[in-house]
Amino acid sequence: MEDTFTQLDQLVSLISSSVDYIKREFRASGQAIPSLKSIDEHPLDTGATSQKLLEALRIVHGASAQLTTMIAPPQYTLSNLSFAHYYSACLNVVNTAKVADHLRDYPEGLHVSRLAALTKLDGNQLARILRMLAIKHCFTEVTPDVFANNRLSIHLLSDSPVGALSGLLTDENYHAGASLTDTLLHPDPNFGNGSAFSRGLNFDGGGLWEFYQQVDPARGKRFDQAMVGHGAVIKFDAIVTGLSSKRCSSVPVLMFNLAGFPWRSQPDGTTVCDVGGGVGHVSMHIAKSCPQLRVILQDLPSVIEQAKLFWKEAAPKIMNEGRVQLLPINFLKESPITGCDYYFLKSVIHDWADKDSKVILTNIKNAMKPTSRLILHEFLIQHIAPVEGEAGRFFTRAPEPLLANYGDGRAFEYYSDICMMASCNAKERTLEEFVVLGRDCGLELVKVWECGQMNSIEFKLAGAS
Numbered sequence: 001m002e003d004t005f006t007q008l009d010q011l012v013s014l015i016s017s018s019v020d021y022i023k024r025e026f027r028a029s030g031q032a033i034p035s036l037k038s039i040d041e042h043p044l045d046t047g048a049t050s051q052k053l054l055e056a057l058r059i060v061h062g063a064s065a066q067l068t069t070m071i072a073p074p075q076y077t078l079s080n081l082s083f084a085h086y087y088s089a090c091l092n093v094v095n096t097a098k099v100a101d102h103l104r105d106y107p108e109g110l111h112v113s114r115l116a117a118l119t120k121l122d123g124n125q126l127a128r129i130l131r132m133l134a135i136k137h138c139f140t141e142v143t144p145d146v147f148a149n150n151r152l153s154i155h156l157l158s159d160s161p162v163g164a165l166s167g168l169l170t171d172e173n174y175h176a177g178a179s180l181t182d183t184l185l186h187p188d189p190n191f192g193n194g195s196a197f198s199r200g201l202n203f204d205g206g207g208l209w210e211f212y213q214q215v216d217p218a219r220g221k222r223f224d225q226a227m228v229g230h231g232a233v234i235k236f237d238a239i240v241t242g243l244s245s246k247r248c249s250s251v252p253v254l255m256f257n258l259a260g261f262p263w264r265s266q267p268d269g270t271t272v273c274d275v276g277g278g279v280g281h282v283s284m285h286i287a288k289s290c291p292q293l294r295v296i297l298q299d300l301p302s303v304i305e306q307a308k309l310f311w312k313e314a315a316p317k318i319m320n321e322g323r324v325q326l327l328p329i330n331f332l333k334e335s336p337i338t339g340c341d342y343y344f345l346k347s348v349i350h351d352w353a354d355k356d357s358k359v360i361l362t363n364i365k366n367a368m369k370p371t372s373r374l375i376l377h378e379f380l381i382q383h384i385a386p387v388e389g390e391a392g393r394f395f396t397r398a399p400e401p402l403l404a405n406y407g408d409g410r411a412f413e414y415y416s417d418i419c420m421m422a423s424c425n426a427k428e429r430t431l432e433e434f435v436v437l438g439r440d441c442g443l444e445l446v447k448v449w450e451c452g453q454m455n456s457i458e459f460k461l462a463g464a465s
């Protein structure tokens with residue numbers, strides 16, 4: 001009995017000390033913690049998050065969830081967990097009906113009857129959907145039946161990349177998730193690409209990428225925007241800014257470095273090929289931050305067409321200087337441009353099962369020169385149970401009594417893992433899985449660079465110096 005009382009106190013104390021730290025960071029930013037009713041952006045929303053602030057946020061998330069689960073009756077917690085898909089369902093309704101857009105010009109709120117007329121939804125049903133979301137602080141009910149945008153819902157505007165990400169997750173991915181049980185229990189590898197996505201979308205012509213190209217280019221365009229939103233969620237700033245970290249590892253060969261990848265200190269003329277780079281928002285950020293680099297963006301032809309418009313509008317100077325090349329590729333069938341100094345793949349390998357990943361990585365390996373490096377920018381999945389010994393030294397273990405991987409504090413990575421399972425028959429991987437994948441393709445791990453929530457995993461050709 002004593003033990004669990006102590007655990008509860010430890011969780012409260014972890015929350016308290018982490019919140020103190022978070023308050024100090026907000027004070028240092030010169031602005032207060034925003035009210036949940038606010039629709040204004042706070043500097044800490046977009047600026048790079050220090051590794052220490054990230055750790056404090058993970059602790060507060062993880063400890064709060066663990067604490068409420070400890071003290072609430074399990075049947076209540078489990079039922080709420082089982083209901084959770086209705087948040088996705090409600091978000092899908094408000095995204096599709098563009099509710100946030102309709103509220104844009106009414107900061108003081110709009111009565112649901114007027115909102116219903118604008119969205120062509122039933123007022124009573126819409127009010128209930130908005131109330132459901134408002135208990136999670138997405139939208140606010142200002143006075144009874146009068147709703148307004150707030151800190152979360154403002155990101156659901158239809159021109160917001162994070163809104164596009166929400167659209168993707170609550171639409172295509174939601175349908176894929178609903179078909180996961182059938183797909184796992186009664187697999188049919190001959191329908192589509194055998195994924196829950198093919199089954200959920202009733203698409204027999206392949207997987208996600210074929211669906212966007214053959215059936216629904218509009219959703220494909222939203223996917224490209226959603227990837228920009230994903231960059232905002234994981235703050236891809238961390239890829240180039242370099243975050244300070246308290247992490248320290250004594251592992252001899254596989255060293256963790258203490259900063260983001262050092263793109264800034266690469267020599268003049270260094271070439272970076274962003275393979276499967278989408279419209280190129282990450283490589284554009286790298287190119288803007290590091291004027292000495294030359295960027296080659298490669299993706300499917302239809303995506304490269306989008307990329308041309310994006311770069312022309314957002315980075316005309318880099319286009320005019322000829323510092324970027326936008327080239328189509330099918331990385332399952334061909335190698336990227338040969339002899340680049342770096343091949344950079346963010347959130348690409350997680351879309352593919354091991355068999356296809358090996359085809360992609362081998363195609364890249366065949367393009368590499370002896371001094372080339374491959375950077376896989378991905379999440380690294382950790383076991384929930386503490387990992388002892390050598391392998392365990394790669395990860396920061398959360399303070400007890402938290403789950404060793406921070407539990408809910410790192411939920412995004414585990415959502416993403418199941419999302420990859422459902423939508424692409426694929427997965428987020430552990431470091432060991434990446435090492436084996438690389439080894440099978442003639443690639444050798446050099447280092448793992450910690451870059452906020454994600455990691456840059458650096459490989460070289462096996463045996464190269």
Ligand SMILES: C[S@@+](CC[C@H](N)C(=O)[O-])C[C@H]1O[C@@H](n2cnc3c(N)ncnc32)[C@H](O)[C@@H]1O
Binds near residue numbers: 209228230277298
């Ligand atoms: C998850 S997105 C990642 C995009 C970008 N790297 C990012 O992190 O924002 C995967 C990318 O792989 C591209 N892709 C999928 N299949 C491809 C193929 N066969 N050849 C080239 N690119 C492909 C998609 O078009 C998409 O842009």
